[in-house]
Amino acid sequence: MLQIEDLSLSFGGVKAIDDLHLAVPDGIITALIGPNGAGKTSVLNVISGFYRPQQGRVLYDGLDLLSLPPYQVIQHGITRSFQNVALFGRLSVIDNLIVGFDHRSHAGVLRNMLRTPAVRGHERAARRRAHEVLEFLGITAIARRRADELGFGERKLVDLGRALMPRPRLVLLDEPAAGLMEAQRAWLARVLSRVPGELDAAVLVIDHDMGLALGVSQRVAVMDFGHKIADATPDEVRTDPLVIAAYLGGGSSGAAQD
DSSP, X not given: XXXXXXXXXXXXXXXXXXXXXXXEOTTSEEEEEOSTTSSHHHHHHHHHTSSOOSEEEEEETTEEGGGSOHHXXXXXXXXXXXXXXXXXXXSBHHHHHHHTTGGGOOOHHHHHHHTOHHHHHHHHHHHHHHHHHHHHHTOGGGTTSBGGGSOHXXXXXXXXXXXXXXXXXEEEEESTTTTOOHHHHHHHHHHHHHHHHHHOOEEEEEESOHHHHHXXXXXXXXXXXXXXXXXXXXXXXXXXXXXXHHHTTOSOSOOOOO
């Protein structure tokens, strides 16, 4: 589904991504892991169109994503969550989810003001989809609560739900378990494992916590200081000497943006 080729990204003299090759197959969960500063979030930002690399291609079903602005990336079925959650605090949980569906509306300002049948139909579809996502995540009980009343773990779940709203084909997850308690991380792992089969979406999840990533994924790539140092099954990654060295602080020298 997604093919990254020869990707390099620098900030000044610092290489965040160095000649990265990465394949994200359809129908499974792929994990991209590595210590803090490995360059993982930079990869997601390139895929999403937020960063423009100095070299390489990002192909999505043959389409070069680097030719698209960020707002068009989502129109091709790619959504993401963010490490730093930014919800609309005064809106309810369900209304925050509906925001994640609004790119499907082509009504324009005038039709929205006039409340045309097309606008009302889109709103009904968005609300139905929001209820489906709430049920999938198991958070229907907080549907009417304001986002600024939620704890951090609940906010992370709403952010994940917003990424699932448009029925994406590929979901990019940036540190979805960061800040969650142990029970919440276990619950999140169970939810993520259902996404490919029940929502028909591939997942690329990045995390520096090997536990969640290896537990839910079928393929794992490992980065250290911008380089890919492993690309294998979870069992193979667990015993890879380069991966063990990277997590224990014995990785290659250098620096990179996470």
